[in-house]
Amino acid sequence: MMTATSSSLSSSCFLLPSQGPNRRMQWKRNEKRRFSRKVAVSGVITAGFELKPPPYPLDALEPHMSKETLDYHWGKHHRTYVENLNKQIVGTDLDGLSLDEVVLLSYNRGNMLPAFNNAAQAWNHEFFWESIKPGGGGKPSGDLLRLIERDFGSFDEFLGMFKSAAASNFGSGWTWLAYKANRLDVANAVNPFPKEEDKKLVIVKTPNAVNPLVWDYSPLLTIDTWEHAYYLDFENRRAEYINTYMEKLVSWETLSTRLESAMARATKREEEGSDTEDEENQDVEEPEVYLDSDIDVSED
């Protein structure tokens, strides 16, 4: 999980650290791990996040997502978030933490610190590239399909709700499928007898850089609906981009792997006992943005 090398993003970045999102531990500065820093030839210390390439060549998603889009979206937008984040946190308390930790700390319960936008966008984009693959699409299977059918009625109903959320997320943002473990739907409530049925899949749409990590959800899938994600290929036709994304690009295998990890983590937290269910965690707000298909501001 935490390595001794520079804190580059690992492919397991979608997992929360193995000590669990135990906020007392995470937010104690004196328990922050020290990482060796990357030291450039000039002796200047830089913060160590790296721009990881997508797990496929930049033209591999054609014709559904063009190489030109990847060149800009990964090569410029995503790169800029990483570079600016590094500049922003070098020499500060956030320097040396994992990306997940920087995101959670700088979210600061919605009163975002300056590093949040860059950190969360760096996280979101890496998660996004890993959510898709050449020859993607089709349907999920196994546990993921079972939970989708349980929590949304059917795969088609899930698909309709997800697409509608993504189409109606006005302005810049992301739409997510996430696994929500062990909480009731009521803010500040704690379930003393957690059951399998309490753990649910949810669709969440978020503005700008926000992601469901900040509500202690485990993201499984995301789609970027900032205009830069689809403008070169689809111009203003966001709905068409979303359809193409779901039908031709989504990597259901990756989502299944993420679900397994999320479920395993939830089980482990239960086994570790109720210290994760204390007052500290009751500070976590319920998300402000839910699926709301009444508001139609889709542009096509």
Added chain:
Amino acid sequence: MSSFGSKRMAASSAVTAGYVLKPPPFSLDALEPHMSRQTLEFHWGKHHRAYVDNLKKQVLGTELEGKTIDHIIHTTYNNGDLLPAFNNAAQAWNHEFFWESMKPNGGGKPAGELLALLERDFTSYEKFYDEFNAAAATQFGAGWAWLAYANDKLKVVKTPNAVNPLVLGSFPLLTIDVWEHAYYLDFQNRRPDYIKTFMNNLVSWEAVSARLEAAKAASSSSA
């Protein structure tokens, strides 16, 4: 809606009250090379058009049907707890105001009373320029940056998504659209270059001055 509100609306805009997609006051290729015809074709011809068309569909059969855009904006802003028609109505208004903020061979410096007030409220034109550029560059995500007038003062404002200074109690005088669709075809991710080009080559200071006059007249007549 108060009569002051409607005066502010009428004074600060040449925006028509009906749900009409008004063409920009220049041909779609007239802003080249600073803003391409292709951008105008999409930005005006598709995005702006869709806001107008969707607004019409959205208010059909509701109590908003037949109301002016300004009425809809004020009603649906609802103190920030936006009602469904707000986004389309405000975006329709914002875009018309945006096209009318520009002209071919625009840019340069303002003159007359506008310049005097900018120098008074920002110390110098250059300081205003820097503040406006910074606001436009740092509006994270989608939104707009504005020069606005309220209480006899000029100020720079940045707003998210569809929000505009009308609902915040000011007269808009100038705007730049910083939604990515406004600059992506011409500048890709280089938003600061787009902002500079807008300020140096596109702003119609005459339009801004005329709006200032109207704003001052509206303010004093309702005092």
